[in-house]
Amino acid sequence: MGKHLVIAGHGKQPSGRIDYGAEGNGYKENNLTKELCTLMDAYAGEEMSFITDHDVYAYRTMGIHTGWDSITEIHFNAFNTQSYGCEVLIHADFEPDALDKKLLAVLDTYFVSRGFKKRSTALGNRIENMEVCKTKGFNYRLVEVCFIDNANDMKVYQANKKAIAMGLVEAITGKVQTPAAPDTDATGSLYRVQVGAYKTKGNADKMKEKLKTAGFDAVVVKG
Ligand SMILES: [Zn+2]
Numbered sequence: 741m742g743k744h745l746v747i748a749g750h751g752k753q754p755s756g757r758i759d760y761g762a763e764g765n766g767y768k769e770n771n772l773t774k775e776l777c778t779l780m781d782a783y784a785g786e787e788m789s790f791i792t793d794h795d796v797y798a799y800r801t802m803g804i805h806t807g808w809d810s811i812t813e814i815h816f817n818a819f820n821t822q823s824y825g826c827e828v829l830i831h832a833d834f835e836p837d838a839l840d841k842k843l844l845a846v847l848d849t850y851f852v853s854r855g856f857k858k859r860s861t862a863l864g865n866r867i868e869n870m871e872v873c874k875t876k877g878f879n880y881r882l883v884e885v886c887f888i889d890n891a892n893d894m895k896v897y898q899a900n901k902k903a904i905a906m907g908l909v910e911a912i913t914g915k916v917q918t919p920a921a922p923d924t925d926a927t928g929s930l931y932r933v934q935v936g937a938y939k940t941k942g943n944a945d946k947m948k949e950k951l952k953t954a955g956f957d958a959v960v961v962k963g
Pocket residue numbers: 749750761762769815816
């Protein structure tokens with residue numbers, strides 16, 4: 741068992757029916773939350789565990805998940821196709837902690853930051869899993885990666901989901917993750933590994949420096 745728990749939002753209900761969550765641009769939220777967990781798992785090693793096979797909220801089982809250093813629940817937002825960006829939801833009785841800030845910083849590289857959003861029974865926007873974690877003393881946040889119904893957000897997400905997964909794992913474990921090295925096949929063709937695509941050259945250069953620090957040669961290509 742790892743130290744950190746990541747929960748894919750939505751999924752199988754006690755009735756057996758699947759709650760897919762929001763939909764947009766040909767995507768279903770629960771498919772995306774499960775896929776992102778799978779992508780993160782590729783970098784996570786033994787440090788993290790994932791729940792992707794049922795809806796923890798619907799099963800009302802949040803309270804049994806004791807002993808984790810952190811719990812992060814993954815969702816994708818939806819509104820009116822015009823809203824966009826990333827946000828991290830926390831309980832209104834808390835201020836964002838170091839992990840909340842690191843997670844938002846990872847997403848902020850790709851999406852416009854909507855900041856931290858506070859939720860509670862007192863505010864009238866209770867989130868069940870969040871309330872249970874508060875009561876139990878679990879370290880919890882709910883991450884809205886971007887808007888599933890916004891075409892540009894989803895384009896950026898699809899182009900960068902592996903790098904986003906790597907960044908989220910890095911934020912949660914506190915350990916720099918190393919992308920897979922380039923590999924050659926028998927004919928000697930080179931397989932190129934892309935770790936990200938960025939709106940600004942500054943962010944691309946930042947990732948290049950990060951890779952260099954991790955011991956990888958990287959080039960920034962415009963395209
Ligand atoms: Zn959701």
